[in-house]
Amino acid sequence: MAVAVALHVLRSLRSAGLDFALPPRCPGCGAIVDGDHRFCVTCWQSLEFLGSPNCIRCAVPLPHDIGPDATCAACDRDPPVFDRAAAAVAYGEVARTVALRLKYGRRPGVARTMAGQMARLLGDLPPGACVGAVPLHRWRLWKRGYNQALLIARGVAEEAGLDCVPDLIERTRATPTLRGLGTRERRQAVRDAFRVPARHRQALDGRIVLLVDDVFTSGATAEACARALKEAGAREVRLLCWARVLREEGAAR
Numbered sequence: 001m002a003v004a005v006a007l008h009v010l011r012s013l014r015s016a017g018l019d020f021a022l023p024p025r026c027p028g029c030g031a032i033v034d035g036d037h038r039f040c041v042t043c044w045q046s047l048e049f050l051g052s053p054n055c056i057r058c059a060v061p062l063p064h065d066i067g068p069d070a071t072c073a074a075c076d077r078d079p080p081v082f083d084r085a086a087a088a089v090a091y092g093e094v095a096r097t098v099a100l101r102l103k104y105g106r107r108p109g110v111a112r113t114m115a116g117q118m119a120r121l122l123g124d125l126p127p128g129a130c131v132g133a134v135p136l137h138r139w140r141l142w143k144r145g146y147n148q149a150l151l152i153a154r155g156v157a158e159e160a161g162l163d164c165v166p167d168l169i170e171r172t173r174a175t176p177t178l179r180g181l182g183t184r185e186r187r188q189a190v191r192d193a194f195r196v197p198a199r200h201r202q203a204l205d206g207r208i209v210l211l212v213d214d215v216f217t218s219g220a221t222a223e224a225c226a227r228a229l230k231e232a233g234a235r236e237v238r239l240l241c242w243a244r245v246l247r248e249e250g251a252a253r
């Protein structure tokens with residue numbers, strides 16, 4: 001009986017957001033850490049943080065600092081639809097574990113940890129910018145119960161004091177896994193798979209949109225979303241991700 005009461009109290013406290021009964025844990029390895037949204041020293045040191053100098057269009061690191069607004073050779077040849085891209089870390093073992101914990105591990109608090117690291121890359125955003133997330137298809141949303149990119153987007157919006165529009169983009173159809181496909185096939189696979197619902201179009205007119213996703217692989221999905229946003233009137237789309245795949249490691253989505 002006493003145990004049942006204690007459990008009930010604990011659950012009530014946790015649902016009220018008071019998580020003090022449990023020590024904070026590293027989102028990379030589960031070790032107990034000093035405070036919420038912190039990594040242990042080992043995981044922190046193994047994360048490869050991205051930042052300047054990098055290509056402003058696709059976030060790949062550049063070998064030399066060639067000034068602000070520099071772009072890589074690939075973006076010079078074939079610029080992506082989104083105007084800017086940034087990612088907090090390179091995709092590696094710890095970055096992947098964190099993304100999977102959020103996606104499949106039902107650990108929504110991890111989204112806040114990711115958002116905290118992503119918010120440092122926001123730069124100067126004019127007022128009126130809004131935040132949206134790469135959507136899941138409704139069947140996948142129904143199965144998983146939440147869209148991990150939207151949880152991160154909410155965290156970013158809160159950190160930055162911006163509006164988050166939860167259903168800014170919708171998936172009109174399920175898309176196949178992009179793993180193993182070439183650039184052209186990936187683009188083909190997600191073409192016209194996204195749209196901005198009519199109710200958001202007026203509010204989007206002339207605005208800058210911060211498009212949030214967990215992992216940036218080929219950028220094909222984000223490009224298709226950016227295209228839908230621009231067709232709906234967005235002035236600029238900036239992609240902001242937790243992790244950027246720099247070497248092909250089969251993480252396409």
Ligand SMILES: [Zn+2]
Nearest residue numbers: 026029040043
């Ligand atoms: Zn750790």
Ligand SMILES: [Zn+2]
Nearest residue numbers: 055058072075
């Ligand atoms: Zn680039």
